[in-house]
Amino acid sequence: MAIDWQKEVDARKDDLLDDLKELLKVKSEREDDKITADAPFGPGPRDALKHMLSYGERDGFTVKNVDNYAGHIEFGQGDETLGIFGHMDVVPAGDDWETDPYEPVIKDGKLFARGSSDDKGPSLAAYYAMKIIKDLNLPLSKKVRFVVGSDEESGWGDMDHYFEKEKTPDFGFSPDAEFPIINGEKGxxxxxxxxxxxxxxxxxxxxxxxxxxxxxxxxxxxxxxxxxxxxxxxxxxxxxxxxxxxxxxxxxxxxxxxxxxxxxxxxxxxxxxxxxxxxxxxxxxxxxxxxxxxxxxxxxxxxxxxxxxxxxxxxxxxxxxxxxxxxxxxxxxxxxxxxxxxxxxxxxxxxxxxxxxxxxxxxxxxxxxxxxxxxxxxxxxxxxLPHYVPQEDPLVKTLLDVYEEHTGEKGEEQIIGGGTYGRLLERGVAFGAMFPGFVDTMHQPNEFIALDDLYKATVIYADAIYRLAK
Structure with a gap:
């Protein structure tokens, strides 16, 4: 079945952008002095997690909130589970912003806000990719689970708690780094x-x-x-x-x-x-x-x-x-x-x-x-600890194939110093959403994501998720 992924993304651009803006307004910085049993990392990360999960409820997915630490949005059937891992917490905005970091602003085709590129923007791209597959009622042989975290920028206590309660997916990726792929991460x-x-x-x-x-x-x-x-x-x-x-x-x-x-x-x-x-x-x-x-x-x-x-x-x-x-x-x-x-x-x-x-x-x-x-x-x-998934692994090969077909660029393995949720799985990698040549503003003032890149990543994620789970 030939699917025009670009057409499907284009039809949902406005909705994706509206949802992302609302999510970016949530100041999801960890605040230890405001931690409670109901807000294990402070009210901001909790509220952003719940906001993200509400999209899944609205769109008819199976949704679970695991004690406000983390949660998931799931669909599909099968014995294996493809895991996608994103996070809603952000590092402190700090000073030197030209705009309010929690009032999203579009300038010159770029969306400025804390979390726009790390990791709310890429997470929404991957979520909308899942939504397209669900909307089209495409047949799957595996479950697809989007795991939403709220403490990635600090101690990963969200994932420690989540995996005490939930089964670990069999393989997957995190949209929290760079294309063409990150299949190795330093300790x-x-x-x-x-x-x-x-x-x-x-x-x-x-x-x-x-x-x-x-x-x-x-x-x-x-x-x-x-x-x-x-x-x-x-x-x-x-x-x-x-x-x-x-x-x-x-x-x-x-x-x-x-x-x-x-x-x-x-x-x-x-x-x-x-x-x-x-x-x-x-x-x-x-x-x-x-x-x-x-x-x-x-x-x-x-x-x-x-x-x-x-x-x-x-x-x-x-x-x-x-x-x-x-x-x-x-x-x-x-x-x-x-x-x-x-x-x-x-x-x-x-x-x-x-x-x-x-x-x-x-x-x-x-x-x-x-x-x-x-x-x-x-x-x-x-x-x-250091983490590496070989280039020969079918997961790596499939993701690189998708990247090459949609960009016309050769896909090569990459190893980074950054740590992503991809390393939570033995067969886990990071996949996008920054493209080669992109100006990296993660953890910096005036963080942004280019809208064209956001939509392009959504196209790639939709094709990749379908190929991995069909």
Whole structure:
């Protein structure tokens, strides 16, 4: 049966866009201080999950909400289940947006909003692909289940809970990355560097904060420093202004007597690609490390400046590693916290590592390099091991065939540092929705998805789902 998938998508463009806009209006950032039994990751992720599931109920699918952690939208019959995995939670919007991140705006054929490309837009594309197949009443030999998560950007607690209650699909994909395919993903682990609090120098570091999440390059950082004299503060301000003028960051300072407060702006990027950002926190630490701090304050600043700043591959920490297939390890310093009211300071390092090394090896290497600064290391967050599905697998071959037929471009395997729900399945991959040459704005201000790409992805998903499940 020859099906004109483009025609079917064109007939539903307006509905798809309307549904996506409404979903993007839900501020689905995780808020730990608002967690309840009814909202395990805060009200935003819960509300977005329920909103997405409501589309499935409206359109006549079988729908299940698993305790507001996750849910699924399902149709079809058969012994095997094709799983499609998307997520409704988003990273914090942060600053530097030109528009309201939760009021979707279309400009120059692009839809701007937090979550437009990661992952509400691609999820809606995959959902509408399912809807087309259902609307056309096409025969299937397998079940098709769209699993909707709400904690992908944090600890994956949604999927841990979901799979305690529900059966795992047999194979599938996540529309949360790039075309032509992502059939390999590096390991993902956060190593927390704890450093004691202390100040014995002529300069006192009272506070230092930078970053929002492990998987985001910090776009802003601040520090509060107390000097001995107002002359020291004034001289420090002059030096800071000169420093900012010679670096890729922006910055301001405010003097109040002998106290000076610094604010620095950098450039955000996804934590899997820290080399494309400018880490505001390490640039600020590199400036402050030139001054006479001592004790824990000096250790904190020096580790950040000498061992983390502008090192995206863990070379200064002795953690660098490269695999011929999976490529280089990358490192993102995502969170910095120093406060004299707390017991210790924190630098959170997020590693995307290839097969051949491990968290234990990384920690041993880091301790060898900076153990003399009184640090202790702990593993934090959700540790994901490296994942790979061979090119010869029928799932990979089918998806690449679909991509090639609809784009005219050769489909090749790709391995990334980002982590997607595709790795939840032994035979799981990531498939779209970013096309080659696309400007990646995931986890950055002014995130967008091009409408033409959204519709094109829907066409590809519809054909792919049908071929995999018919």
């Amino acid at each position: 993902n682990v956060s190593i927390r560097v704890h450093i004691g609090i202390g100040n014995e120098g002529s300069y006192t570091l009272e506070k230092f904060q930078g970053g929002l999440r492990d998987n985001m390059v910090p776009t802003s950082a601040s520090a509060q420093v107390k000097t001995t004299t107002t002359e020291q503060a004034e001289a420090m301000e002059i030096a800071f202004n000169e420093y900012v003028g010679t670096t890729p960051i922006s910055g301001t300072s405010i003097i109040n007597g002998t106290t000076i407060i610094f604010q620095v702006g950098g450039k955000g990027s996804h934590g899997a690609s820290p080399q494309f950002g400018h880490n505001a926190a390490t640039w600020l630490a590199a400036f402050l490390d030139n001054y006479d701090f001592a004790g824990g304050a000096k250790n904190f600043l020096h580790v950040a400046a000498a061992y983390v700043h502008e090192d995206f591959y863990g070379e200064k920490l002795g953690a660098a590693f490269e695999d011929p297939k999976m490529g280089k390890l990358t490192m993102n310093a995502g969170i910095f916290d120093f406060d004299t009211d707390k017991e210790d300071a924190l630098i959170n390092l997020n590693f995307r590592y290839p097969q051949g090394t491990s968290s234990e090896t990384l920690q041993a290497s880091i301790n060898d390099k900076i153990g003399q600064y009184g640090v202790t290391l702990t593993e934090g967050g959700h540790h994901m």
